[in-house]
Amino acid sequence: MKxxxxxxxxxxxxxxRQILDRFGDKWSILIISTLGHVGKQRxxxxxxxxxxxxxxxxxxxxxxLEADGLISRTLYPEIPPRVEYELTDLGRSLLPHIEQLALWxxxxxxxxxxxxxxxxxxxxFG
Amino acid sequence: MKxxxxxxxxxxxxxxRQILDRFGDKWSILIISTLGHVGKQRxxxxxxxxxxxxxxxxxxxxxxLEADGLISRTLYPEIPPRVEYELTDLGRSLLPHIEQLALWxxxxxxxxxxxxxxxxxxxxFG
DNA sequence: CAAAATAGTTACCTGTATGTAAGTAACTAA
DNA sequence: TTAGTTACTTACATACAGGTAACTATTTTG
Numbered sequence: 001m002k003x004x005x006x007x008x009x010x011x012x013x014x015x016x017r018q019i020l021d022r023f024g025d026k027w028s029i030l031i032i033s034t035l036g037h038v039g040k041q042r043x044x045x046x047x048x049x050x051x052x053x054x055x056x057x058x059x060x061x062x063x064x065l066e067a068d069g070l071i072s073r074t075l076y077p078e079i080p081p082r083v084e085y086e087l088t089d090l091g092r093s094l095l096p097h098i099e100q101l102a103l104w105x106x107x108x109x110x111x112x113x114x115x116x117x118x119x120x121x122x123x124x125f126g
Numbered sequence: 127m128k129x130x131x132x133x134x135x136x137x138x139x140x141x142x143r144q145i146l147d148r149f150g151d152k153w154s155i156l157i158i159s160t161l162g163h164v165g166k167q168r169x170x171x172x173x174x175x176x177x178x179x180x181x182x183x184x185x186x187x188x189x190x191l192e193a194d195g196l197i198s199r200t201l202y203p204e205i206p207p208r209v210e211y212e213l214t215d216l217g218r219s220l221l222p223h224i225e226q227l228a229l230w231x232x233x234x235x236x237x238x239x240x241x242x243x244x245x246x247x248x249x250x251f252g
Numbered sequence: 253c254a255a256a257a258t259a260g261t262t263a264c265c266t267g268t269a270t271g272t273a274a275g276t277a278a279c280t281a282a
Numbered sequence: 283t284t285a286g287t288t289a290c291t292t293a294c295a296t297a298c299a300g301g302t303a304a305c306t307a308t309t310t311t312g
Contacts (some may be wrong), residue, residue, distance in 0.1 A: 013176075015228035016159055018235050024150050026270075033142055043289055050139075054271055059290060069241030079279045080288040090234060090241075097226050102141035104223055108216060109144050115195030115216075152300070169259055180301055185260060205309045206258040 022068070027053055027061040029098055032087065035071060036095040040086045070094070148194070153179055153187040155224055158213065161197060162221040166212045196220070 023029050027050075034049050035041060041049065047058055062085060065071045070091035076082040087095070149155050153176075160175050161167060167175065173184055188211060191197045196217035202208040213221070 010163070011232065012159055012163060012225070012228050013156065015231040015235070016156055016224065018231045019227050020152065020155060022235075022238070024152070026146065026150070029146060030139065030142055033138055037136070037138060044287095055290070056272085056292090057270065060270090067242050067245035068238045069245075070238070075289095078288095080286095081278085081290090083289065090237060093234065094230060097223070097230055098142065099138070100223050100226060101145050102138050104220060105141040105144045106137065108219065109141070109148075111216060112148070112194045112196070116193050119193035119195075170257095181260070182262090182302085183300065186300090201259095204258095206256095207260090207308085209259065 025061070027057055028065060031058075031061055031065060032070060032091055032094060033098050033102070035085060035087045036092065036098075040084050043083050043085070046085065065091070151187070153183055154191060157184075157187055157191060158196060158217055158220060159224050159228070161211060161213045162218065162224075166210050169209050169211070172211065191217070 030050060030053075031046065034046065038045075038049065043058070043062075046062075047053065047055065050058070053061075062071065062073070066073050066085075069088055072086050072088050074084045074086070076084070156176060156179075157172065160172065164171075164175065169184070169188075172188075173179065173181065176184070179187075188197065188199070192199050192211075195214055198212050198214050200210045200212070202210070
């Protein structure tokens with residue numbers, strides 16, 4: 001972010017930094033893609049869907065996604081309370097790009113892991 | 127990564143975790159996109175292009191990208207030494223997806239920032 | 253002899269993102 | 283009165299990604 005509009009940084013560089021700043025954390029993208037996949041979800045449903053996220057990080061990440069207008073939060077003032085989270089249009093507009101990346105991963109991650117092994121051998125045994 | 131092939135996790139979820147594990151760091155994507163943009167580059171050229179990366183993180187990130195077969199490293203044994211980094215085909219195949227994300231950022235980041243402000247007001251004075 | 257240049261390596265330190273565990277409100281059911 | 287439910291909040295702890303700065307090898311130049 002810092003060196004945007006300074007010497008070397010073009011649009012692309014700057015946009016990528018924004019993406020990384022906003023979505024480089026551990027859970028945002030995963031929550032967006034989960035909501036995109038299953039539609040509306042309650043807090044505990046999301047918690048179970050994702051499986052290994054802590055309550056705290058789920059709350060924190062949902063809040064920041066809501067603040068940025070990527071998801072909407074609807075509270076039904078019942079007892080016990082019910083809250084439903086859903087992607088907004090803005091959030092949904094990000095989905096296809098995430099899915100493209102996931103597709104790329106499916107297609108190429110095996111190759112990457114093999115390269116990594118080869119490299120380890122080259123370095124390890126010269 | 128942990129809960130892939132456990133209960134709730136489908137392909138998508140799992141692929142996204144792989145992407146985040148591999149490319150969620152601060153510099154990998156930026157280096158790939160820089161190399162994609164300018165082509166072959168030397169160590170110090172990259173350092174200056176990016177501007178605010180430390181020598182250490184440039185070395186570390188270049189090494190791991192090389193290990194995964196995303197970039198190639200060519201050493202010319204001159205004095206002083208010259209080293210050139212370049213995207214491999216595998217690395218190049220990731221470029222369009224990165225650019226799609228960058229484009230999305232250009233188009234929507236302003237809206238996100240506005241939402242964030244609104245939300246801060248709602249919370250702060252609501 | 254000293255300085256400069258390239259492409260790093262190494263030791264050390266710190267901030268922050270994340271995790272853990274307990275607490276909260278409000279009500280229901282036994 | 284005890285436990286259970288939902289959707290959190292809060293306090294506390296920590297690991298690791300990343301930063302800083304010094305050091306390295308090798309040769310040319312002055």
